[in-house]
Amino acid sequence: MRELVRLVAAASALFVYSGALAQERRVPESRQELKLSFAPVVAQTTPAVVNIYATRTEKRRRNPIMDDPFFRQFFGDGAQPQERVQRSLGSGVIVSDDGLVITNNHVVEGMTEMRVALSDKRELPAKLILKDKRTDLAVLRIGEGKEKFPALAFGDSDALAIGDLVLAVGNPFGVGQTVTSGIVSALARTQNGLGDFQSFIQTDAAINPGNSGGALVDLDGRLVGVNTAIFSQTGSSVGIGFAIPANMVKVVVSSARAGSKGVIRPWFGAELQPVTTEIAESLGLKHPAGALVSSVAKGSPAAKAGVETGDLITAVDGRPVDDVEGFAFRFATQPVGGQTTVSAQRQGKPISMIVALAAAPETPARDQRTIGGESPFTGATVANLSPALAEEMALKSDLRGVVVAEVAGGSIAERLGFQKGDLVRQVNDGKVGSTRDLEKASAGSQGYWKVTIERDGQLITSVF
Known part of the structure; x- marks a missing residue:
């Protein structure tokens, strides 16, 4: 009898567990369930979604001919510089109260004034706290900590599955706050040129211009992504939208x-290359997957953990890596400090390595300088390249020298x-080892200039 009771109890527990799983993800089973509404989720999430209005005022230079007093007799002061406002x-x-x-980031890039419109119709000035071009994310602050705001809690974007229902909330075309529904169409979308850390959530929820920066939420009202772009030949939604996963957003907010x-972000310190069909065949793989280590700084x-050239990385912290972009995303979303496990194959055998999650070092110091005078580099801002700067500029981690950081x-x-990211190797046959060397070489008066730079791994020599 006791054995029967135990069996019944186990069966009941299994039934409850199976029922819980079924409640997590299932299709509607009745006409009544088809009438269920997203309204409670909408009411929960929309107060935390805002509209952002950003402006920049530029002065347009007047025609130089107007500097001549003769022409000013005819045109008067009406030819003064005019202001142009970009919006x-x-x-x-809102991700914290x-x-x-x-x-x-592309919503506020280059803008000098930003205002945030809340769902209750209030408009507040906003201050830019941080921007990150590599993920196309920016963080603003409103309220100066003097009041509490409705905020969305983060969800786990890694827990999403293809087919999950999601809602997109934003301000398309400036018509006002709008909610659309759809499903997760795909995960870990890469190779779309939207950022350095590419692992986007694809959804068919309608996303249009003005939705950028808005919320992608699950049916528990949690933020699982930030809408960032659409694929369209018309400029309007055709059912292919992309969102930055919440797990990457958390890193930027932190x-x-x-x-x-x-x-x-943590620094790995190794260069990776994609696994082609030919490489997969040579490694004995059934299909191309993973990221192949081509060099280790x-x-x-990576070097301290024992990573070697030729290793095929297959997972980070137990999560599969399909390609180079997938590894970059997985590793970049790890918190700095502590360590993580990188799984790989070496000569066909599985291995695992413990990698420290450390920030890239800022050595040598940048010693950033803007070159003046009259030389080919006039107007270029240069810096000594360190692992930290290489990470920031998305350059190879094993490069060293003087890099062009900006060009006016x-x-x-x-x-x-000259372009941002160019490495200056030689000026007039003299090696350039630091920004001080380049500034000194640029100060002299030369009849001609012979300059050698490295761009995308290629040496280019020009005479000016």
């Missing part, structure tokens, strides 16, 4: 809370074709 419209999500707002000027966390518009450097 940007987007959406945002003290007023932190996440949005897309950096903003820590008071960092930029996002602090000396002294990097209309400068001599821009007209001569």
Whole structure:
């Protein structure tokens, strides 16, 4: 009898467990269930989704001919410089009750004034706290901590499954707050050129211009993604939208809370290459998957963990890695400090390595300088390349030297074709080892200039 009771209890527990799983994900089973509404989720989430209005005022230069007093007799003061106002419209999500707002970097890039419109019709000035071009995310602050705001809790974007129902909330075309529904169409979308850390959530929930920076939420009202782009030939939604996963958004928000000027990510210190069909065949793989280590920087966390050239990385912290972009996303969403497990195959045998989650070192110091005078580099801002700067600029981690960090518009450097990310190797056959060397070499008066740079692994020598 006791044995029968135990069996009944076990069967009941199994039934309850199976019922719980069924409640998590299932299709509607009755006409009544088809009448269920998203209204409770909408009411819960929309107060935390805001509209963002950003502006920048530029002065347009007047025609130089107007400097001549003769022409001013005819045109008078009406030819004075005019102001042109550029505007940007987007959406945002309040992610903490003290007023932190996440949005897309492209919504606020270059803007000097930002205002946030809340769902209760109030408009508040916003301050840019942090921006990260590599993920196309930016963090704003409203309220200066003086009041509490409705905020969305983060969900686990890694727990999403293809087919899950989601809602997109934003301000498309500036018509006002709008909610659309759809499903998760695909996960870990890469190779779409939207950012350096590509692992986007694809959804068919209607996303249109103005939705950028808005919320993608699950049916529990949690933020699982930030809407960022659409694939369209018309400019309107055709059912292919992309959202930045919440687990990447968390990293950016954490950096903003820590008071960092930029996002602090762990440094791996190895270069990876995609696994082609030919490489997969040579490694004895059934299909192309993973990320192949092509080089390892000396002294990097990867080197210290024992990562070797030729290793095929297959997982980070137990989560599969399908390609190079997938590894970059998985590793970048790990918190700095502590360690993680990187799984790989070496000569056909599975191995695992413990990698320290450390920030890239800032050595040598950047010693950033803007080159003046009259040389090919006039108007270029250069810096000593360190692992930290290489990570920031998405350059190879084993590169060293002097890198062009910025090029001023209309400068001599821009007209001569120098680009951000160029490594300056030689000037007039003299090696350039530091920004001080380059500034010194650029100060002299030369009849001609012979410059060698490295761009995308290729050495280019030009004479000016």
